[in-house]
Amino acid sequence: MFKYGGYTGKILRVDLNTGTVEVEALDEEMVRDLIGGNGIAARYLYDTVPAGTDPLSPENALILMNGPVQGTRVPAVGGRTVVVTRSPLSGFFIDAYYGGHFGAELKFAGFDGMIITGRAEKPVMLVVEDGDARLVDAGPYWGMKTFVFQEKLRSEEEYHESEITCIGPAGENLSPMACIISGVHAAGRGGVGAVMGSKQLKAIVARGSGGVRVPNMDALEKYCDGIVERMQANPATSKVLPTYGTPAIVAANNKLGLLGTRNYQVEVFTEADEINGEALHNKAFVKSASCFSCPIGCAKLFRMEGEEYGPAESVGPEYETIWSYGSNLANSDLKSLIAADRFSDEMGLDTISAGSVIGMAIEAFEKGLITKADTGGIELKYGDPKLMMELLKQIAANKGFGKVLGAGTREFGRRFNAEELAMETKGLEIPAHSPRGYPGMAIGYATSNRGGSHQDGRPSAERGGAVDRKQKEGKGEYIVDVQRMTTLADCLVACRFTEGIFGLTTISEDYVDIMKHVTGMDYTIEELFDVADRVYALERAFNAREGATRKDDTLPYRVLHEPIPAGPAAGEFMEPAVFEKELDAYYQKRGWDVKTGLPTEETLRRLKLDDVASDLY
Amino acid sequence: MPKLCVDENKCTDCRICQLVCSARYNGIYSPKLARISKKCGIMPDTTSTDVCQNCSDAPCVAVCPAEALIQPNGEGMVTLDESLCTGCAICVDECPYDAIWFNEETDLAYKCDLCGGSPECEKRCPTEAIYVCGEEAV
Structure with missing residues (x-):
């Protein structure tokens, strides 16, 4: 048993070049110095990936890591996981986080994390179950959208009740804006999905019957009760987030005059009331959802009738997406925001970067820095949800003008002499x-x-x-x-x-x-x-x-x-x-x-x- | 019958019910050892719960060869006397609600007994989705 509570003490090391999967012990001193999650993953990345490694080459490492708290009842931390790699979008370090249940399930399956290198010859998935892991052919699933894939896999007896971390078509197509999806949650930023796609790794599937031990269960349970009481006394965690989720921030920022609009050319969106937390709650709210062990339940299932933009049913949009696909594009069509959020999750696309580069491209078009000759014949304009959907499809396909957009705002600026319009630092688009x-x-x-x-x-x-x-x-x-x-x-x-x-x-x-x-x-x-x-x-x-x-x-x-x-x-x-x-x-x-x-x-x-x-x- | 009821529309699939259950009875956080089981598809409006319904003339009581499952007069709460359980697991297969499980480590069956009347999961469910219902509810 590992020296410290909370950890399994085991890490998976997967080499997709050779198809080998090895279990190694987590180093106790490393745990003391770096605790877990981002800390331990940063150390593994630094030690595993040499300078100058192409992010989409087999030599790059895709690292998933838990911290000590995953799988416990410590409120609002139990199911999260971090993905760390060298970003194909920025070229720098990236750590992308996602909620849901995967982190806890991975721990119940016996592991604190995994380091994945190499590239499989054919699409594979890594199946982790009760202290063991194996690579399985994922050919039949390659090309599937993320929700369809997860439902399909879970319907199979072998993977019943498993938690799945996967990529969609955007990751498979190596879009630098591709994210990783688990359930309805995204490890959104920096193109981590493209790194997974470059390894021909469709999914990581976890299922475990184990548990997490702590030194003194009664003391921890009492401490958790105390945190819950403090959450109940805090308006953000007891009322605002449970009722509206993050969309509540739309009204707050717009009132301050700080809601990025039209690629941050202005910061007041006159139609913000159409897409704020109240509007979503009143017109589309179905049900709240939580990550593992979280009493807040900030995730909201929204649904609206009519499929002119595709299915308008999604857990989200979150605040960032309401900005990126909404005010940033001067788009106040609520239904299109729900549909675009769903589409992005299904394709595995980062909504922040995708919305930011579309907003920038429209500004560049309006200013004459690009023309129809650059956009594949499309006229770009703000306030056009159908155009937004079309461009999102192109980015996910990573072809034509979509490939130009998907390379990010920094690259777009360099290409079209439009650097002054790029809202990024280190090549990663700034959010809302x-x-x-x-x-x-x-x-x-x-x-x-x-x-x-x-x-x-x-x-x-x-x-x-x-x-x-x-x-x-x-x-x-x-x-x-x-x-x-x-x-x-x-x-x-x-x-x-x-x-x-x-x-x-x-x-x-x-x-x-x-x-x-x-x-x-x-x-x-x-x-x-x-x-x-x-x-x-x-x-x-x-x-x-x-x-x-x-x-x-x-x-x-x-x-x-x-x-x-x-x-x-x-x-x-x-x-x-x-x-x-x-x-x-x-x-x-x-x-x-x-x-x-x-x-x-x-x-x-x-x-x-x-x-x-x-x-x- | 007194039993745990779950308003699935309020349930956010946080699994806190399973965590406090396994913490209390097993001293470990392990949803698989909890006496209540949650399932959910990709979308959150697909939650479902497996937990003992304390059936009248409970079939698990009828098949238990060791008389470890007890329900006086065929009504009310079904309790499991672990000291009598032989680990045959016949009750696990018999339960129409998939609400009895088998612990491989202890070789014993386990099921919800409403924590004797004041369930931990009910107390700690953040959305009050879990509650004791039935005419003999405490």
């Missing part, structure tokens, strides 16, 4: 939390190792008023502590919706308590800061090997040079001089070199990353 209106989040986007993600740093405290949204001074240092919290939560693989309970702006005692109750390990807060810093430095070192420096920690041109033109937040943006000053402060607080944007040798050695220090210096 305004970098002009949330300066802390802006520095989070800029310094995120994965690029334009709202998960390295958070907008929540600035949006809710816990910190002054408009203050820019000090936000560089501020976001370091927020990132420490998000990084640590990613090691546990905890959902961000615990942030209102465990703390919005830094690592709290709750993480000490969770680690103690679940694993039996005693950490101080300072030691947890070190874990988070170690993991973030590891990610940064991976990027450094791919050539990343301070110049990559930047923001879109629009954010740095074009103030919000109108509305409640008119005039707000991130002045370059302010940004650079805050970036300096950010690096200094982290113990990183302000010139290179990389951890110093001293910092790396302090974090027990001597091998990384030797690689970089």
